[in-house]
Amino acid sequence: MSDPRAHPFDLTGRTALVTGGGRGIGFAISQGLADAGASVLINGRDETVLKQAAKQIEGATPLPFDITDSARINATFQNIDALDILINNVGVRDRNPIDAFNLDDFRNILDANVVAAFDLSRRAAGMMKMKGRGRIVNVTSIAGDIARSGDAIYTASKAALTGLTRAMAAEFGPHAITVNAIAPGYVASETNAPMVADPEIAKFLENRTALGRWAEPEELAGAAVFLASDAASYITGHVLTVDGGFTAHF
Numbered sequence: 001m002s003d004p005r006a007h008p009f010d011l012t013g014r015t016a017l018v019t020g021g022g023r024g025i026g027f028a029i030s031q032g033l034a035d036a037g038a039s040v041l042i043n044g045r046d047e048t049v050l051k052q053a054a055k056q057i058e059g060a061t062p063l064p065f066d067i068t069d070s071a072r073i074n075a076t077f078q079n080i081d082a083l084d085i086l087i088n089n090v091g092v093r094d095r096n097p098i099d100a101f102n103l104d105d106f107r108n109i110l111d112a113n114v115v116a117a118f119d120l121s122r123r124a125a126g127m128m129k130m131k132g133r134g135r136i137v138n139v140t141s142i143a144g145d146i147a148r149s150g151d152a153i154y155t156a157s158k159a160a161l162t163g164l165t166r167a168m169a170a171e172f173g174p175h176a177i178t179v180n181a182i183a184p185g186y187v188a189s190e191t192n193a194p195m196v197a198d199p200e201i202a203k204f205l206e207n208r209t210a211l212g213r214w215a216e217p218e219e220l221a222g223a224a225v226f227l228a229s230d231a232a233s234y235i236t237g238h239v240l241t242v243d244g245g246f247t248a249h250f
C-alpha cells in the first residue's frame with residue numbers, strides 16, 4: 001500500500017511512458033503526469049519533435065520508436081528499468097467512405113490503434129507484475145461507442161480498443177494492474193486545426209455539446225493523471241468519457 005498521508009494524485013517516483021506524446025493530447029497528458037511528479041518517457045516517431053517536447057516538460061525523456069515495429073519495441077523495453085504507467089495514446093485516422101478502403105488500409109489502422117496497444121501493454125504489464133502494481137490507460141474515443149458515416153475503420157479500431165481495455169483489466173487485475181480508457185470528444189489538437197477553423201463545426205459543437213465548444217488538449221490531462229494515480233486504485237475496466245457532454249444529450 002502507498003503512504004496514506006501522500007496526496008492521492010501524487011505521482012512522484014513513478015515512471016510513465018506516453019505514446020504519441022510529442023504533440024496534441026499526448027503532449028498535454030505528458031505535461032500533466034510530469035506536473036504530478038512522474039518521470040515521463042515521451043514516444044513518437046520524430047526525434048526532433050520529441051526533443052522539443054521534452055525541453056518543455058520537466059524530467060521528460062524522448063523515446064523515439066514506431067509503435068507498430070514490434071522488434072523496436074522489444075529492443076526499447078530492454079533499456080527501460082521500470083515502468084509504472086503506460087498511456088496508449090497514439091491513434092491514427094482516415095476519414096473516407098467504406099468503398100474507398102482496401103483491406104491493407106484497415107489492417108494498418110488496426111496495427112497502430114489496437115495491435116500496438118496490445119503489444120506495448122503486455123510488455124509493460126510484465127514489468128508491472130514484478131512491482132506488484134501498475135496503471136495502463138488507453139486513449140479511445142467517443143467513436144468507440146457512437147458512429148458517423150465516413151469513419152468506419154477508426155470507429156472499429158476504437159471499439160476494439162475499448163474491448164481490449166476491459167479484457168486486459170480482467171486479466172491483469174490479480175496483479176494489481178488497472179486498465180482504463182479515456183474517451184475524448186472533439187479536441188482542438190494540432191491535427192484538427194482545419195476543423196477547428198471551420199465555423200460550421202464550431203456551430204455544430206455549440207449545439208451538440210453541453211459545454212458548447214471544443215476541448216483543449218490540456219483538458220484531457222486531469223483524467224489521465226487521475227486514472228494513473230492512487231486515487232483511482234479501485235477503478236479498472238472503465239471508460240472515462242471527456243466530451244463536454246457530447247454523448248450525454250442530443
Ligand SMILES: NC(=O)c1ccc[n+]([C@@H]2O[C@H](COP(=O)([O-])OP(=O)(O)OC[C@H]3O[C@@H](n4cnc5c(N)ncnc54)[C@H](OP(=O)(O)O)[C@@H]3O)[C@@H](O)[C@H]2O)c1
Pocket residue numbers: 019020021022023024025026043044045046049065066067068089090091092112139140141142183184185186187188189190191192
Ligand atoms: N483530437 C481529437 O479530437 C480526438 C478525439 C477523440 C480521440 N482522440 C484520440 O486521442 C489520441 C491523440 O489524438 P491527437 O489528436 O492528439 O493526435 P495527433 O495530434 O494526431 O498526435 C498523434 C501522435 O501520435 C504519434 N504517432 C502516430 N503514429 C505513430 C506511430 N506509429 N508510432 C509512434 N508514434 C506515432 C504522432 O507523432 P509522429 O507522427 O511524430 O510519430 C503524434 O505525436 C488518439 O488516439 C486519437 O484517436 C482524439
